[in-house]
Amino acid sequence: MTLELPSIKHKAAAMDYRDEYIKNGDAHIHGGGGLLDAAVYEDWLRRVTAARTSAPPGWVAATTYFAVEDGRIVGTIQIRHELNDMLLKTGGHIGYGVRRSERGRGHATRMLALALKKCGTLGIERALVTCDGDNIASARVITKNGGVLENEVLEPGGNAVLRFWIDIKGDGRK
Secondary structure, three states: OEEEEOOOOHOOOHHHHHHHHOOOOOOOOOOOOHHHHHOOOOHHHHHHHOOOOOOOOOOOOOOEEEEOOOEEEEEEEEEEEOOHHHHHHHHHHEEEEEOHHHHHHHHHHHHHHHHHHHHHHOOOEEEEEEEEEEOOHHHHHHOOOEEEEEEEEEEEOOEEEEEEEEEOOOOOOO
């Protein structure tokens, strides 16, 4: 598996990935940088490329990757370069998603491990990674990658979010 920066060469595979989420009635692609709502791939590509170095007010710079295995996009993962108040509370440094047809195969665990190495190159020494309180699979992925549960917080709508910290500095990830 590799984490690849989105490019025009990914257009067909990205739309196939997106379409799988739509067909399953998913409301969000975690770590996709808004791909689910992208009407035009090229516009989305320009937006996520620009987001690596600058962000609109209220947002932070972020790098979005496709997780690619055997030429197929199996997931998306986004690294936020810093935390604002919302990300510190419930969003975290990293968001990721795996297409339904590829879940349960260890992709998320490998994706997160690769993203944590990239965090080190961004100067992130401790990464906050969160998941919904009822998402046992994601909590397991985070703990397999060294996540230590700090606490559980409630979002305004009442959704429980688990907050894990992963030490980057000094663990060989850099």
